[in-house]
Amino acid sequence: MRSTRIIGGMFLAMAMFQACEKNETTQPQSTLVQKTIANIPADTIVGLVNGQPVGAGKYTFYSLESNSLVASSDSNSLKWDIGMRGTAIITNGGNSGPGAGGAFVYVGTFDELKTIPADSVFRKDNAPVSYAIPLGSNKGWYVYNPITTLITPVPGRVLVIKTASGKYAKVEILNYYKGGVTPDATASDADKLTKQRYYTFRYSYQGNGSTSFQ
């Protein structure tokens, strides 16, 4: 058994080696960047209008490529890859931005997604009718629990992002509350409101243009 595995492994290694050789010219070296970003405010609540909590209404833009926040004055540029406002996440493409961006929601774990499946279809934002990452509870990345009034990222949802410049990244939203800690179900409404709209997420960005995350 053990020997078969070794032999099998050798075959695989050879096959991969050959594949690598073949693609050497077209497939550059992997330049994978993996980061965890904590506590990014995304249009945090500033007050109540007609009893409904509201923020300033502005997206928080983020560049996965340069791993940094992007000023909202640069919204019409290729500098950002994703934008967050409340639970809505937009990509730099479609009618959201001038870039080549798009996205889809992959069902599986972050680590399992090693290569974007070849038959994947990247969706484009068509605000306000539809978004690449669908809005709403249990449709995209999060679920809203009407009993606890808490928002929780659905486990097993990975946002596969095409960046403004056409590169690929995978994003897992880990938490939606300040400090990366979801308030207790029993916390006060005020607590739940003031602490929400803070993103903690991890992502892998492949800078070589390939669909591989290895």
Place this chain on the structure above:
Amino acid sequence: MRLLNTFLGLFLSTLVAAQQQADTLGSRTMDEVVVTATRTPRLMGNLAIPVNIISSKTLYQSGSLRLHDILAEQTGINIIENFGKGVQVQGLSSEYTLILIDGEPLIGRTGGVLDLSRISVRNIRKIEIVKGPSSSLYGSEAMGGVINIITDRAGQNKSDVSLRYARFNTLDGGFNFSRKMDKTDWLASFNYNRSSGYSLKPNAQQQTVEPFWRSVQQVSIGHQFNEKWKAGASLRRNLSQIDNTIVVQNQGASILSKGYERNEEYNFTPYLNYQASPQLKTVLRAYLTGFDARQELSVKNVVGNYDDRFRQSFHRLENQTDWQIRKQSAFTIGAGNILETVASNRYDSLSTKRSNNISYLFLQHEETISPKLMLVAGFRYDANKAYASVGSPKLALQYRYNDNLSFNLSYGRGFKAPDFRQLYLNFTNLAAGAYSVFGSEVAVGELSRLQSQGLIEQVSALASRLSALKPEISGGWNGGLKYKSGKNLLVTLNLFRNDLRNMILTDIIAIKKNGGQIYSYFNLKEALTQGLEFNADKQFKQLSIRVGYQFLHTADKEVTDAIRSGKIFARSLETGLANRMKLSEYGGLPNRSRHTANIKLGYETPKEQFLTLRAIYRSRWGTFDADGNGLINRDDEYASGYVQVNVSAGFPIGKRLKWMMGIDNLFNYKDIINLPGNPGRNGYMDLQFTF
């Protein structure tokens, strides 16, 4: 049930009287007469299905006032707080457990839950609990079990007055007046219960439990015309009112609004008995019951008061004939018709009365095949107007290995009819997301109406599956043993499994142009509950020890399959990262505790001085989803388990007066979030005068 008298005849009544004097526990329990299991009086020791009995003495010595107080102390029964205090039997929730009062079903459920605190257990002779499906005798709702509350008998020439004072300004008082005059039995009873309620959260604008009062009045009469004919009637009225203070959020401001919630319930049961011969008897009985719930709130400076009204009625006419064919064979046949109506402004308007008509037939045959082997076979057919008809079989076997040891095995099917909400609800929430919920009977019409108005964005594939709802069905197995040693030890063990299918869930049938979702009801879910129940009762001279334990495992079958095929994810509490969920992480259905146990010690002198100490344990139970997969799987998704200890003591003063006092929840266990109905330590004093 006063008709029992006739059923039993003179012979059995003397037998019962003799048993009540027997003081040992084993014999007392095994020789107790049970009516709920077969709808005929049978000795507990001869039953092939699991039955528990709570005697009036246990009720009194436990200091119980309301039905949930005493049921919470029973093995295998949990009280779940959701729309009041509902019962959970064999892991099945309140909507699947039938509650009877003198053999007749109580109505008036909210969200499927029958609030047990509605029912006073003062003036109760005993409570019989039958576990497992009994729809073969009782029809709808008898899936997890049947709980039959048997009120005091008329014609006892015994009366009493009682008064109790407890914490939170709780006052409970009443009388029970029972007389036999010549050939007529009388009974009049009254109970009044009030409390100022309590607040678990200090400085909250509304109390956890608001002040309330409740009252039960009952009159029963029975007349024995001659040896063959007896007629009677019973009228019971149950009233309750609770203050309602709610903080309403309006335009960002919180407004305190005041109101009340009032429930009124009546039950009327006339009957006519005919004993054709010692072997053949028949009874014609009617049951008329109504439930009227009203909630009113007046909100300051807001136009339009909140007014919620729910009126339900249930009228039934039934005939049951019992025929003792031979010494070893007994046959029961019954048939009846039920007319149920509901009018509520939750559905449409109060003037629209929804109704359902059910005709049913049931048969039961009991056969003693050999001195060791006994068989009971039953079948019931319910033909309905508003939903699919259903047949419910049951088969039970008892094998007596010897005088001490017997084995039981039974299989039954239970069902629950779709309720009026699932059939007729027509609700649109304009505030929260503009979603709508339509009952299955109105969904097609409402959907096409909205479509013709051009308000529908998208119709889901499920909409084409909209059809008449089928009853929810369970198949239940129960198997176990009873062991009796001498007169002082009784051990029972029961293994159970309930497979539920056609369980009704809501799902999206369409999405409106404004984004609002439209839901309706479908027979979608399959679930299972299984486990083990163990009880041991041991009597030493003046000391009794009772131990009970239940192990429970529950699961949504679709979820189990999805976990097995790797489609379910969970987020680790430690790392915060998502991974594929393992079956061992799945906590089953919410509100289920894997382990429940109780120990009850009783000490009683021949002079009727008594002392009880009862400890009830419940292990953690799933409450809500915290990691976004909608399931119970993580440690932070459980309410913590606990032990509650209750004590009581009492003694007679002279011949007519009985005094008792007790403390419930001695160690003051509280869980503000998960057990709002538990106020903490609660002491009481109680006086009863018999004349």
